[in-house]
Amino acid sequence: MSKFKKKRGKASPAISTASLPDIIFMLLFFFMVVTVLRDSEKKVDVVTPSASELTKLEKKSLVHYMYVGRPVEKFRATYGTKPRLQLGDKFAEFTEIPLFIEQHKSKLREADQPKIITSLRIDGDVTMGIVTDIKTALRKANQLKVNYSAKPMVR
Numbered sequence: 001m002s003k004f005k006k007k008r009g010k011a012s013p014a015i016s017t018a019s020l021p022d023i024i025f026m027l028l029f030f031f032m033v034v035t036v037l038r039d040s041e042k043k044v045d046v047v048t049p050s051a052s053e054l055t056k057l058e059k060k061s062l063v064h065y066m067y068v069g070r071p072v073e074k075f076r077a078t079y080g081t082k083p084r085l086q087l088g089d090k091f092a093e094f095t096e097i098p099l100f101i102e103q104h105k106s107k108l109r110e111a112d113q114p115k116i117i118t119s120l121r122i123d124g125d126v127t128m129g130i131v132t133d134i135k136t137a138l139r140k141a142n143q144l145k146v147n148y149s150a151k152p153m154v155r
Contacts, residue, residue: 042067043067043072043075043089043090044068044083044084044086044123045070045072046067046121046123047069047123047125048122048123048124048151050151050153051150051152051153052153054150057119057147061108062108062112062116062117063118063147064100064104064118064119065121066085066097066118066119066121067086067121067122068083068084068123068126068130068134069083069084069123070084070123075091083127083130087100088100094133094136094137095137097134098137101116101141115145117145117146117147118138118145118146118147119147120146120147120148122148
């Protein structure tokens with residue numbers, strides 16, 4: 001007779017799921033911390049024109065946006081339907097542009113301040129007079145790096 005018996009029907013132990021909620025909450029907190037939410041609410045409708053020669057901006061942290069367009073539906077009763085300038089999270093006048101740029105510069109390191117780019121997101125139906133007024137205010141604020149946002153041309 002044999003000394004060794006074959007073990008039959010012995011199953012491997014089940015995988016413990018006790019630490020699964022800890023892992024899920026750790027991932028949840030990780031994504032909550034690293035997710036960047038939008039800085040401001042868009043208060044104007046902007047349909048940018050199409051362009052054929054586009055380049056991507058390298059460092060988005062050095063870019064601040066100015067939106068020009070007609071107010072969205074919920075602000076039309078207050079601000080009308082004429083094109084308006086939006087700086088950050090509020091409607092603004094052209095005279096407020098230098099202060100807006102200085103506030104953005106104060107948040108950055110001194111070495112990065114000359115690299116700041118102003119990106120203009122302007123609706124295609126806005127007249128060139130408004131764009132000229134913005135460019136004049138930017139020149140007075142000594143902000144000479146300007147980018148015009150556009151969408152790629154469909155071929």
